[in-house]
Amino acid sequence: MESISVLDMFKIGVGPSSSHTLGPWKACLKFTDRLGGNIENVKRLEVQLYGSLAKTGVGHGTDVAVMLGLTGFDPETFDTEYIDSTVGGIRAEKKLHLNRTVWIRFNPDTCIHFLKNEMLPYHPNAMRFLCELEKGSLIRETYYSVGGGFVVQEDDDELSETEHVALDYPVESASDLARWCRQTGLPISGVVLENEKAWRSEEDTRNSVLKIWEVMRDCIYKGCHTDGYLPGGLQVMRRASILNNRMMGDKPYRDYETWRRAIRDGGEGFDYILDWVSCFALAVNEQNASFRRVVTAPTNGAAGVIPAVLQYLVTFRENHCADMVFRFLCTASEIGTIFKKRATISAAMGGCQAEIGVSSAMAAAGLTECLGGSVPQCLMAAEIAMEHHLGMTCDPIGGLVQVPCIERNTMGAIKAITASQLALYSDPDKAKVSLDAVVKTMWETAQDMNSKYKETSDGGLAVNIPISLSEC
Numbered sequence: 001m002e003s004i005s006v007l008d009m010f011k012i013g014v015g016p017s018s019s020h021t022l023g024p025w026k027a028c029l030k031f032t033d034r035l036g037g038n039i040e041n042v043k044r045l046e047v048q049l050y051g052s053l054a055k056t057g058v059g060h061g062t063d064v065a066v067m068l069g070l071t072g073f074d075p076e077t078f079d080t081e082y083i084d085s086t087v088g089g090i091r092a093e094k095k096l097h098l099n100r101t102v103w104i105r106f107n108p109d110t111c112i113h114f115l116k117n118e119m120l121p122y123h124p125n126a127m128r129f130l131c132e133l134e135k136g137s138l139i140r141e142t143y144y145s146v147g148g149g150f151v152v153q154e155d156d157d158e159l160s161e162t163e164h165v166a167l168d169y170p171v172e173s174a175s176d177l178a179r180w181c182r183q184t185g186l187p188i189s190g191v192v193l194e195n196e197k198a199w200r201s202e203e204d205t206r207n208s209v210l211k212i213w214e215v216m217r218d219c220i221y222k223g224c225h226t227d228g229y230l231p232g233g234l235q236v237m238r239r240a241s242i243l244n245n246r247m248m249g250d251k252p253y254r255d256y257e258t259w260r261r262a263i264r265d266g267g268e269g270f271d272y273i274l275d276w277v278s279c280f281a282l283a284v285n286e287q288n289a290s291f292r293r294v295v296t297a298p299t300n301g302a303a304g305v306i307p308a309v310l311q312y313l314v315t316f317r318e319n320h321c322a323d324m325v326f327r328f329l330c331t332a333s334e335i336g337t338i339f340k341k342r343a344t345i346s347a348a349m350g351g352c353q354a355e356i357g358v359s360s361a362m363a364a365a366g367l368t369e370c371l372g373g374s375v376p377q378c379l380m381a382a383e384i385a386m387e388h389h390l391g392m393t394c395d396p397i398g399g400l401v402q403v404p405c406i407e408r409n410t411m412g413a414i415k416a417i418t419a420s421q422l423a424l425y426s427d428p429d430k431a432k433v434s435l436d437a438v439v440k441t442m443w444e445t446a447q448d449m450n451s452k453y454k455e456t457s458d459g460g461l462a463v464n465i466p467i468s469l470s471e472c
């Protein structure tokens, strides 16, 4: 049984895409690491991108991720302010400092190949490294970016990305999770915390999860205070800062905490709260679209849903408290792992239901636990949230993670809150659809979905909204 930690589900990285940016970046790090001593003898290096990675790779920044990954930068810590200058330098000089060890000739125009009409069998997001060494030998390695920043190397199985760890309470399905909660008397977050002890101490887990929240809220705050247009040529204007300015008016604040309190004290009407939830989600995804630091939750395209719902919780429903944040994220994470194990969190496999749908289900469960819901109500909230995302396609205009992606996060957040409210007032024993049934349905829907709606920009809005190629 696959064991996935909360820190696997929530990864600190760089936008705009977990599968097309973070995954390829990590594949490059893995590849250069595996080169070992051979790195000194690299004569020529080419990277081939297949399937969805090729079709939407330019808009999703896959080429940028390849260059930064091959240079050996860590996506969690690399200062995103330097992305343009670093990549611009490689393009201009046509050389790359491989793993910051040896300089090689590398012209991105001729060394990164977007093979739009070719697919590899295991997964639509495939990439292959062809590396020629000085004495003529060739190293060829293939990797798959399987969604959410998880990477698999060919011939490995999927667990190669996550450690094989024996957990006290292994969970493969929602019914497993419910059973463990019943047997131990723990909430979902309690079961997660017990399992996380297999990886690290409770204190380390708590600190790491709170660090995740710190990055999320920093992203919200920065996004609410950055204006202008998003990169990529679609001329999409940032709206979070406009909304923030309109709603804050001249209320004074100086940092995140004073801003949060000013929002909380500023009103409680339906429109007011709705606008703020939208604003939080827009803020994250505008940062994501701008190649800024975000948390994969469980993907980058859907990175705004969970922070927006958690920000809603700590602003409008409860006082900010570390333990509540921890419980929210642990519960949300466990729901995400069930979708990853039994269906997919990759849009290239399942369309947008696998991204926004899963993030909404995760957020709904986290919110429900923090608002005092029982375990069956948490599972019911996750089920409701996914049920109303079934069949949602992925059709990003211009291959950019902007339209419809950014607004879609606002919808995912609001659906999560609605799902939680419905579950809190419902009797789960009377529910017609279980979470396991909806996970199965989502996976079957994914398999039936036409490939043009799976992160290829070959269908949907991507072909019906005319854009000038010169603009993109």
Ligand code: SF4
Binding pocket: 301, 302, 347, 351, 352, 353, 355, 356, 393, 394, 395, 396, 401, 402, 404, 405, 406, 408, 455
């Ligand atoms: S449409 Fe949905 S799945 Fe596709 S890139 Fe946008 S957010 Fe991701």
